[in-house]
Structures are given as C-alpha cells and as structure tokens.
Amino acid sequence: MSAPAQGRPSYAAVLRLPYARRTFGAALLGRLSYGTVALSLMLAVTRATGSYAVAGTIMALFGATSVFLSPVRAGLVDRHGPRPALLPMALLYAGLLGALAAAAWRPGAPAFLLGVIAAAAGAVTPPLGPSMRAIWRRLTDEQAMLQRAYSLDGVAEELLFVSGPLLVGVLVQIAPPAAGVVLSALLVGVGTCAFVMSPAVRDVRPAATVKAVARSGARLSGARALLTPVVVAGGVGLSLGAMDLLVLAFAAARHHGDDVVAWVLAALSAGSAVGGLLNGAVNWRTGARVRLPLLAVGLGLALAAAGLAPGVGALTVAVACAGFFVAPALTTAYLLADEVAPPGRRTQAGAWVNTAVNAGISGGTAAAGVLAARLPLGACFALAGGVMLLAALACAGRRPRTPGPSLGDEPPLSREPALGDDAPAPSTAPVSRPPTPAAHAPEPPTRP
Secondary structure (H helix, E strand, O other), X not given: OEEOOOOOOOHHHHHOOXXXXXXHHHHHHHHHHHHHHHHHHHHHHHHHHOOHHXXXXXXXXXXXXXXHOHHHHHHHHHHHOHHHHHHHHHHHXXXXXXXXXXXXXXXXXXXXXXXXXXXXXXXXXXXXXXXXXXXXXXXXXXXXXXXXHHHHHHHHHHHHHHHHHHHHHHHOOOOOOXXXXXXXXXXXXXXXXXXXXXXXXXXXXXXXXXXXXXXXXHHHHHHHHOHHHHHHXXXXXXXXXXXXXXXXXXXXXXXXXXXXXXHHHHHHHHHHHHHHHHHHHOEEOOXXXXXXXXXXXXXXXXXXXXXXXXXXXXXXXXHHHHHHHHHHHHHHHHHHHHHHOOOOOHHHHHHHHHHHHHHHHHHHHHHHHHHHXXXXXXXXXXXXXXXXXXXXXXXXXXXXXXXXXXXXXXOOOOOOOXXXXXXXXXXXXXOOOOOOOOOOOOOOOOOO
C-alpha cells in the first residue's frame, strides 16, 4: 500500500517554499484565537450571568453560527479573494469579541445582549484554516509536497487547540476571564492582517472562471463528489464527540478525577499528532479515495476496542490508537475534497469538510450523553466505532466523478525561482486557479 519516503520532500522543505514561513506563521497566530476563544467565552459569560445554563446557550449560539455558516464565508473567499473577504471578516469578528468582552467584564450583563453579540461574532468568524490550505495549494503543485504541507498544518492546529486553553488558564490567574476574549480578538486581528499582507496572499485574485463556476452544472456535480469526504469527516466528528464524553463517564464510573480524563484525552491528541506526521511522511501508492475508507475502518475498530478496556491504562492505549487514525483521516478527507472540488470552489469544499467535523462533534457528544445513561459503556464505545464503520462502508464503493482537475494538475501561483521568505513577490496577474481546503480538530471547540 505504501513505500518508504525515499527522496521525498521533508517538512523543512515545505517551510522553505516561497513565503511559506511568513504566511503559515501568520495563519497560526490568527488560528490560535480559535483555541483560546471557547474557554475564554465560557468563563466570561458564566461569570457575567452567574448561570451555567445561560453560558451553555450562548456558547451554542456562537458555535452554531460559526460552524453552519462556514461554507458561506469560505465561498466569499473563493469568489472575491482572500484579502477582500478575510480582512473585513476578521476586523468585524475582533470588534464583536471586544464588545462581548466589554459587556461581560463585570457581573450582571444582560443574557440577551451577550447572546446576540456572540451569535453575530460566530457568523463572521474568518475561515483561516481553509484559506491557509488554499495557499498551500498555490505554493506548490507537487502532490507529495502538498500532502506533507496538509499534514504539517493539521498537526500544528492540533497543538494550537491544546495550547490555547492552557494559555487562557494562565491568563485568568492574573486577569478577569473577559481578558481571554480580548486576547482572542487581538490574535485573530493581528494574525489575519499579517496573513493577508503576505506576498503569497495579498495579490491573489479570483480568476474569471471562478464566478462562472457558480452558474454552471459543475456546482451540482461538485456537491455530489464531496459526499465521500464530508460523510467520513462527519463520522470522525461524531466518534470524537462521543469519545470525549464516554471517557469522562468511564473515569467517573471508576471513581477517577478530572485529571485522569485530561491525560486520556491528551493521549488522543498525541496519537493524532503522531499519526498525522507519519501520514505525511509515507509515499502512498494508493489514492486518497481508497485510503479514506480504510482509515475510517481503523478508527472505528480502535474506538470499539476502547470499550473492552478493563482499566484506565488500557483505555489510554486504546484511545491513543484511535487518535492515530484521526489526523490521517481528516488530512485525507481535505485532500480528496480538494481533488474533487470544481474550479473556484476549493476553499468552500474544505469548509464543508470542516463543518461536517464540527457538527459531528456536537452531535456525537449529545448522542453519547443520551446513550450513556441507558446502555453499558462498552456498548456505547461499540456504537461510536460502528458509526465510523458505517461511514467507511457507505463510501468504500463510491467512485465520484471529479469535476475539477486532480491534485497537481494546475500551476502554482508563481513560477519564480524564489527559495525563501525574502523572495520577490508573486505576479499580480490573475491566476487560473482558485483556493483550497481547511482543517479540523478533535476537541469540542469549533475550528474555523
């Protein structure tokens, strides 16, 4: 199925692509906001209203508008280009977070006001993940390099969603929780501005064919072709959302504290990071469409096996093994979405995958909460794993027609022989190819 990665570009080679370090660093700075905002917002709203129920409702509003409007926002990036679309979104999003922090700074804030501002902020969350993957696609036309760039991007985002809450934990020791919301606003504002000012981004313009795609039949065929990566990504999200709650229930049933839960979920993230790095290092001989159902089967079997764990130690190992398939499955889903997306819809295609993951996480958590109260935990783990097996089965025989060019068929943004961040700026001429996809994360906070 695979071969050793002889002669394959390294992760360092990915970062040596023209403008890669500058652009990727700016995107990560902005995306760190998505790792800090969920916890900051929850703490700030809980303190301001004195009610966990109100805080949960406001977080649900924020998450719903952020997740379900993600393809719409990504479509604006495809249609108008990164700079004209992302900059207004980021500034408005940062401003709304600032307003939310001001309203929640002291106790007694009206819940209705906080809910309206939170919903509005979620609606304009800039899709930095899909946009960064669009730029990776423009920086290189080599499929092996692109796969490694996607893997690096996914692992880096994994680390952001681990380090973000830790950063908030440190901050709230010296400042009110609303300060974390302010920090999130600053991160996304500064990071997005730096991202769109990068030479790899600032001169990108949608080609004339981009708007034509919106009126063509390729839009419908592209939607059908996206079913495979979207279904598998949704299954991954459902499984991960269920796993978070089931691990908590497993620990509580054996009278362990929350610290044990944290270590088990850390093993999930560690396994995902290792799997993602190895996935990028392998020279795959099979296509993404073949690999994706196989990775889904691996995740499903590992998750079902976790239900047989006799203790926390065995559960930790099983969860780490499940995590080993998470990042490769999601990276492959984004690659496949990029491959089957029609020209001019690649950023939006990635956003649909991202939306499926985040919606699945929310649904999986809710379903696991209902099932855990009625069924043995082993059966709940088996059902969660069964979701992935069903997703793999549904997609295994599917051979969608690719309406757009396959990976590597189109030229990058610039053919200039620059090797580093100091290279001359890319040509400002319109390019014949639009952007590409985004990324996910296994934890409950949404990942635009």
